[in-house]
Amino acid sequence: MNDHEFAARYYEAWNKRDVEAIVALYADDIEFSSPYIMALGFSADGVILGKPMLRSYVQRALERAPQLTFTPEALFVGARGHTLIYRNHRGERSAEVHEIDEAGLIVRADATYESS
Numbered sequence: 001m002n003d004h005e006f007a008a009r010y011y012e013a014w015n016k017r018d019v020e021a022i023v024a025l026y027a028d029d030i031e032f033s034s035p036y037i038m039a040l041g042f043s044a045d046g047v048i049l050g051k052p053m054l055r056s057y058v059q060r061a062l063e064r065a066p067q068l069t070f071t072p073e074a075l076f077v078g079a080r081g082h083t084l085i086y087r088n089h090r091g092e093r094s095a096e097v098h099e100i101d102e103a104g105l106i107v108r109a110d111a112t113y114e115s116s
Contacts, residue, residue: 003082007075015069017062023055027105030054034111
């Protein structure tokens with residue numbers, strides 16, 4: 001898997017607001033964590049499991065933030081995946097760590113946000 005190509009697909013899917021293209025980047029048994037999961041009422045611990053819940057989360061996130069876009073800043077590559085550093089439409093910086101399986105899909109993701 002080429003991490004640069006994966007990152008380009010990730011940003012393209014989010015910036016086009018293409019729910020199905022976004023969800024296609026993830027494995028069926030995805031474990032995804034983010035403080036926004038709690039804020040949007042999906043789970044008290046900030047973790048969602050599986051593509052059906054991920055799809056619902058992405059749809060709600062896009063509905064709540066109609067101007068949402070991601071601007072890449074950096075890509076860090078590790079032994080099991082990579083970390084994407086980007087800014088959203090409000091200029092807030094985020095990091096998303098992706099653990100990638102043999103098929104090139106995200107099996108675990110942890111979205112974090114810069115603290116002010």
